[in-house]
């Protein structure tokens with residue numbers, strides 16, 4: 132399951148590879164500086180339709196509702212979108228609502244014709260039409276000639292075609308038509324027909340992250356290197372994806388029209404996509420706000436309970452929109468896999484700078500927590516090793532005690548007292564020197580256990596050391 136997901140997501144996020152640079156120059160936000168700005172470098176390709184394409188073969192007999200029969204070349208009398216599908220293919224079912232919306236939006240300018248593959252029966256097609264409320268005519272490629280003559284290997288496939296003096300031409304094609312590309316197809320249709328392509332964006336309507344990525348190639352690839360790009364997967368993997376208490380901060384627009392809906396796990400508004408920060412359609416529909424307003428979105432999710440001591444300045448460098456721009460495809464793929472596999476750093480959870488002082492240094496001011504900690508299994512973690520004769524093995528001690536120096540080489544480089552306060556709260560040097568404070572120590576307080584606390588526990592409670600780790604059972608055993 133996981134590997135299939137990776138294949139899909141790694142493939143989805145394209146790479147805009149340039150030459151591999153040394154350390155790239157950065158702007159004052161800590162973002163990679165790209166020559167010419169690097170914004171929306173895919174625009175020209177989107178507007179041109181990505182062609183040229185070979186002419187379509189539309190000399191195809193079709194069967195429609197009842198006993199109706201027709202030749203496709205007679206049905207195409209103006210700009211037409213040909214939607215080829217199979218009623219039983221899950222991917223076709225996923226994109227059907229997008230195609231239905233596209234047909235409505237382009238009504239009067241571009242005709243839409245549905246062509247079901249030869250394996251469908253008439254009743255399959257009628258059921259599909261009803262299920263997705265398709266208002267355009269649907270035919271069947273009963274001879275399978277449409278598929279073979281046009282070398283169609285997969286469903287769903289979409290062609291934008293129109294008649295010319297000699298026959299027909301293809302303006303744009305999608306083999307296959309990816310989920311989330313409804314708005315992109317509309318942008319292309321508008322551009323190719325000489326209309327304002329940005330008219331495809333509707334105020335208040337979420338276009339989906341993939342649609343933004345069609346033009347914003349660097350921004351999209353770089354987003355794929357942030358934890359935001361797997362935020363929904365995080366819930367899915369923990370079987371919390373249907374939990375309404377979790378979902379709102381892990382997707383785009385939950386509970387809003389055209390925003391995320393439960394169970395739509397492959398939706399283009401799953402994960403913390405572009406429009407979670409830039410709003411529906413970003414700056415491309417409705418009143419145009421300064422791009423800096425995207426900074427205001429952070430704290431709606433990174434609130435005190437769900438993110439430790441978050442500030443926009445701390446977070447901003449880690450959503451560098453152009454990080455992928457100078458990367459080679461190999462470097463990109465490796466970085467992407469680190470994110471998908473959960474190996475990528477979590478900079479917001481970084482401990483404060485300074486030395487570990489050992490748990491004794493905390494006792495005078497935190498007697499209550501010290502008393503409860505002494506009863507917890509952590510306090511005896513070094514004793515456990517002694518029992519096994521492994522208390523001299525640094526490879527064991529590193530998880531069973533708090534280190535005194537950065538690169539401990541012998542057991543003497545660790546504090547006595549097992550898994551101490553600073554294993555979970557970070558080095559106390561600054562905090563003790565200041566006789567307290569909240570910015571100089573990782574206060575776990577009322578934090579969302581899954582969002583914040585668990586990642587601290589699983590630094591040691593790894594699958595190898597603790598394969599039946601269960602946060603809900605473990606946390607009450609160590610709370611103070």
Ligand code: HEC
Pocket residue numbers: 170171174177318328338339342343344345346347405406409411412413414415420421422
């Ligand atoms: C058809 C191509 C295209 C698509 C699709 C597209 N954009 Fe853009 N976007 C542009 C171009 C070109 C610019 C730069 C010119 C401008 O600011 O309008 C831009 C600029 C922006 C800016 C910077 C605005 C500023 O004031 O500096 C943001 C933010 C943005 N887009 C977000 C989005 C989001 C979010 C989506 C998806 C909902 C999206 N874009 C989809 C082409 C596109």
Ligand code: HEC
Pocket residue numbers: 358359361362363365379380381382403407408425426428429430431432433443446447449450476477478479480
């Ligand atoms: C819609 C909610 C939402 C918004 C808005 C949001 N984030 Fe996040 N952010 C998340 C979630 C959820 C995660 C964790 C995702 C995961 O790992 O599965 C996250 C993770 C992160 C991380 C990596 C986590 C770590 O421990 O280091 C950084 C950095 C970050 N966000 C910065 C920002 C910044 C900066 C902004 C505003 C410009 C912002 N986020 C806006 C929900 C949001």
Ligand code: HEC
Pocket residue numbers: 160170171340343344347350351352354359403404405406407408409422423424425426428450452
């Ligand atoms: C976590 C929040 C967040 C997400 C997700 C996000 N952005 Fe942004 N975006 C920002 C912030 C913050 C800025 C910078 C605003 C500033 O400089 O004041 C920004 C800036 C931009 C700009 C202007 C470029 C520049 O150099 O300032 C574009 C274009 C843009 N974003 C597009 C996108 C696209 C496309 C996506 C999705 C692939 C996306 N953003 C995802 C928060 C986000």
Ligand code: HEC
Pocket residue numbers: 488489490492493494495496497552553556558559560562563566567568569570572573574575576
């Ligand atoms: C001289 C007294 C003193 C010592 C020593 C001390 N603390 Fe504190 N600590 C405080 C005070 C006072 C607060 C409350 C901070 C506030 O609300 O400003 C606090 C708060 C905390 C918090 C909660 C922070 C938050 O964000 O809510 C943690 C966690 C903590 N201390 C851990 C430690 C650890 C670990 C040590 C030992 C390395 C330690 N403290 C040593 C005085 C001390």
Ligand code: HEC
Pocket residue numbers: 508509511512513515516529530531532550554555584585587588589590591592597604605606608609
């Ligand atoms: C620095 C490494 C480290 C960190 C961080 C850590 N643990 Fe542990 N934990 C251990 C070790 C080592 C043991 C085994 C102690 C022993 O039996 O001697 C243990 C044992 C336990 C136990 C008892 C054994 C069991 O599985 O029932 C619980 C419960 C537990 N930890 C919960 C947590 C929780 C919850 C967190 C995060 C808030 C956490 N731990 C963070 C290293 C760590």
Ligand code: HEC
Pocket residue numbers: 515516519521524526527528529530531590591592593596597598
């Ligand atoms: C990555 C961190 C980590 C390392 C390295 C580590 N441990 Fe542990 N150890 C733990 C955690 C977490 C627990 C608690 C797990 C549980 O109770 O399920 C634990 C529990 C134990 C226990 C008590 C529970 C049991 O399984 O009997 C012993 C004994 C133990 N470790 C010995 C060792 C020895 C010996 C080594 C070195 C070869 C070692 N550990 C290395 C994290 C670690």
Ligand code: HEC
Pocket residue numbers: 358365366369371374376377378379380381431432433434437438439473477479480579581582583586
């Ligand atoms: C108010 C918004 C919000 C809600 C509600 C929320 N989260 Fe989060 N979640 C976040 C943010 C923000 C982060 C990133 C925190 C950080 O690293 O500072 C996060 C991170 C996480 C992570 C860590 C991902 C990783 O890379 O390890 C998990 C797991 C998680 N959340 C699960 C949940 C679950 C389960 C729920 C429901 C019980 C939930 N979240 C509810 C905002 C939220």
Ligand code: HEC
Pocket residue numbers: 490493494497500501502504509550551552553554555556574575576577584609610611
């Ligand atoms: C295994 C991880 C772990 C260890 C070890 C640990 N704590 Fe905590 N601490 C937590 C968690 C989780 C919370 C928040 C939830 C709670 O209070 O139970 C917390 C909360 C706190 C707070 C905030 C106030 C409060 O009670 O909510 C203080 C202060 C604190 N710890 C001090 C200490 C001191 C002092 C030690 C060492 C004697 C220590 N902690 C050891 C995990 C740990």
